[in-house]
Amino acid sequence: MTKTNPGRFFEDYRLGEVIVHAAPRTLGEGERALYHALYPARHALHSSDAFAQACGMPASPLDDLLVFHTVFGKTVPDISLNAVANLGYAAGRWLKPVWPGDTLRSESQVIGLRENSNGTSGIVFVETRGFDQLDDPVLSYVRWVMVRKRDPSAPAPQPVVPELPAAVLPEDLTVPEGLTFASYDFALAGEPHRLGDYAIGETIDHVDQVTVEEAEHMLATRLWQNTSKVHFDATLREDGKRLVYGGHVMSLARTLSFNGLANAQMIVALNGGSHAAPCFAGDTLGAWSEVLDKAETGVPGVGALRLRLVAVRAGTPPFALRDDSGRYAPGVLLDLDYWALIPM
Amino acid sequence: MTKTNPGRFFEDYRLGEVIVHAAPRTLGEGERALYHALYPARHALHSSDAFAQACGMPASPLDDLLVFHTVFGKTVPDISLNAVANLGYAAGRWLKPVWPGDTLRSESQVIGLRENSNGTSGIVFVETRGFDQLDDPVLSYVRWVMVRKRDPSAPAPQPVVPELPAAVLPEDLTVPEGLTFASYDFALAGEPHRLGDYAIGETIDHVDQVTVEEAEHMLATRLWQNTSKVHFDATLREDGKRLVYGGHVMSLARTLSFNGLANAQMIVALNGGSHAAPCFAGDTLGAWSEVLDKAETGVPGVGALRLRLVAVRAGTPPFALRDDSGRYAPGVLLDLDYWALIPM
């Protein structure tokens, strides 16, 4: 009997089944400090207990993407160990802030299955949910991946493709309990821009860039207990390169976007995302954003910005997302679509 | 008067003397987070307060090897600054879990001395003990090192070589107070295998591999306040390489062994260990284990597995430990023998 986990193959998934992921994880001040060492994180609400308390929270919540990576990392051994490609995200919603001391666990429900026409792989759609130690959901999102079949002759399941929203609706955004921007200190936050200062269609070049190191992306990826071999083992690829976890690029781009979006404090929805091209150590990354939409939330003074966040390799001209054929332009690494809360 | 520490030489040790090591160290959530960033640590008992509480503990204890490295690191300035080789370990016992907020200090007693026949060095045997802030012992182990003489003409001491057990006896293993696996959640832990699922002689290839980075092994080794120059100073060796701390390889191998030994939750004894070959940044490491023995402990439901854990360089065939002449096979870096607690 083999004791190690070979990962699941396409024919191992059943529509509707719920997969419980190992291992639960208590997040603390150490994870926050590491997040701030690995990424140029400066959003004040996630940096300062005093600032967060002035915004009605008991203390500074952990960074939203730190929570995402933690919940996501647990799914890797069960969902994407034999994945060929990570195809997309949708319907991501942050439901409750996570504080140092909270313990997170994840589970995923299979909500769609479709074999590819070549018969050697298929697409698995899962809805993943993260819970804290009170069993309260803290995050929910849909992800779909292409997974190899173990046995090409295994019969194809009845194809089921879930309907997914193009974006989370503003009325479905969860504003954390108690959050207020009534006495928001723009000087301490770093920029004066409110919701009303941004226009739909506006683009922002975030200017700052960072060169990626092997040690850094591996520290990050291990911290989320992501076990995908390609991030850690330089002997796997012919070129001897280790693939940088796509979430590392997400966090780099999001934190670089502080410069221009310092008041877009909390991510509350992930509408979609594509890892357009692989990232490797040695790459220098920059980021730009486009304002896709604006909305009020039910909470007075708390607005929401829908943003496209694009990570690019240094030297890529900003704001060029796709080429004439509709493909991502060379140098584009990440195209993320999210909602963030911002003072009105 | 020179102010810096030249380290001790062989003739500076006296049989029976107790050496108090600097500096005491408070371990917290930060050290745990770093451990989980530096190593692919996923054992649930060390990852989740909630899981640990379900196992009868007040919170998740710090990883066992984190405690070992902390206690060990303090001994370096007094024991191994002038060591030629780290020869072995024996009789290691974890005596009390360490929690975030505990402060550890170390002391070593010289329990054996034997000058080498060449007259230029000798072997020093020490029993090192780590204590917490209540002066309770948390760890005890024997280690022997070969240390240079300052003055080859210094007289040899009466040779004393301590008798050391081949392994800690099962009845001498300390099961932490309150530990129970009665409501152990195998799904959250990541694997279904109990003590009874392992057979003596069984071997497990842990499959996963990780490529070692300079920044990572130095971060780890500094975190344990290990001051051995060879790990940090690239100008010391002719080849410009920095030697990876042997304990870094221990932790990498142990955490890689999660895949196949996810329920071998707590290390409670170190029976022996050899650093068979040096490790350098750029090496890609894998690991395999062999079940050496199985035992019950006095605590219902809590079993113990005696395991050989072998770290190898990528490309080394698993399960080949020694060559025909009895020497370690090429590519074998570490051969560790320990007891771990596992649900029965």
Added chain:
Amino acid sequence: MTKTNPGRFFEDYRLGEVIVHAAPRTLGEGERALYHALYPARHALHSSDAFAQACGMPASPLDDLLVFHTVFGKTVPDISLNAVANLGYAAGRWLKPVWPGDTLRSESQVIGLRENSNGTSGIVFVETRGFDQLDDPVLSYVRWVMVRKRDPSAPAPQPVVPELPAAVLPEDLTVPEGLTFASYDFALAGEPHRLGDYAIGETIDHVDQVTVEEAEHMLATRLWQNTSKVHFDATLREDGKRLVYGGHVMSLARTLSFNGLANAQMIVALNGGSHAAPCFAGDTLGAWSEVLDKAETGVPGVGALRLRLVAVRAGTPPFALRDDSGRYAPGVLLDLDYWALIPM
């Protein structure tokens, strides 16, 4: 309207104005653990709660330079984003220990302005102060930088150059409330040397060396939320190198100086400092110290040592600070002048 911060230029500063810096930051156990992973920090007062409590403190305060870097890092977007050179420090005083859980913020007052004769840049003198969440000052220092003008034709301000002390006077040193060395444990601290064991003019070669890694200096610099692009972006310089943050060299040198100055526990004043030459990843650093002065403080048993701390590249002979022309000798990277508290 551009949303990103272009940084201030010389003509943007007004004498007397107070600049509030973003973003406040809560420091915790995680930042301490990272500091101890990034630097070979072993001073017992900053390592052990138990040791600190025996010295009259409620717990181990965060390392003094960790506080300095945090306060300093916040000033970068407003003071040195367009700086050509970081010219000097003076009158630095640590005013209150910082504990895990404290939140720091920074502000700077412009206390001097002098345009350079070339008309394209000028020198800005600021007094920066760090405050905790109780609005108590924790650190104050003067720093001056050379900053480019945006518009060379902008009129020069009335030149004002503040008078700065060569060193903080011993009577102006702040001994933390409650600090006592009455039951100081020299064995646990690591060395026997008291204030009286050091002589003015004495020099100490700290012997240990460390090779600098890209990942390490970037992790550190990001942790202090320092946004200076030169530390992170390998595409900025023609040679593709990233400049190591000068504060990284300060912390490396200070922690290396444990070996010979283990009892110089707390930094209480920064008298001056020059970054004599740039440091890059791959450099191997050592350090030496010179005793510049000795003093008693008002507190019985607590003495103060004024030290010159010099960081050098490996291979640089110790104790050679300047060449015949008065310039820093090749290989000298840092020349720091500080006061530290030590048992009498």
